[in-house]
Amino acid sequence: MRYLVWPxxxxxxxxxxxxxxxxxxxxxxKYFLGFEWQTSLVVILLCFFSIGVLxxxxxxxxxxxxxxxxxxxxxRELQLKNKPDGFxxx
Numbered sequence: 001m002r003y004l005v006w007p008x009x010x011x012x013x014x015x016x017x018x019x020x021x022x023x024x025x026x027x028x029x030k031y032f033l034g035f036e037w038q039t040s041l042v043v044i045l046l047c048f049f050s051i052g053v054l055x056x057x058x059x060x061x062x063x064x065x066x067x068x069x070x071x072x073x074x075x076r077e078l079q080l081k082n083k084p085d086g087f088x089x090x
Contacts, residue, residue, distance in 0.1 A: 020042040027044055029037045 023041045023045075025041055026038055027041045029044065031037070
């Protein structure tokens with residue numbers, strides 16, 4: 001499997017590079033109040049994809065922190081149950 005990962009990455013890179021080369025036409029995004037942004041289509045797609053990933057990660061953070069707190073509580077409870085009752089075996 002390790003030997004297949006790098007060729008797959010190379011193929012994906014070449015496909016994305018070809019996509020970027022074919023879609024280099026200028027595009028104008030018009031905002032409110034007359035603001036405009038003119039750049040290539042690939043840059044706009046990359047920006048919106050990155051923003052989408054960032055929003056997805058931020059949406060997931062709350063759930064992840066809640067699960068970490070629950071896991072820490074379960075670990076503490078497990079340590080208390082496995083703790084000896086106060087007598088020493090000497």
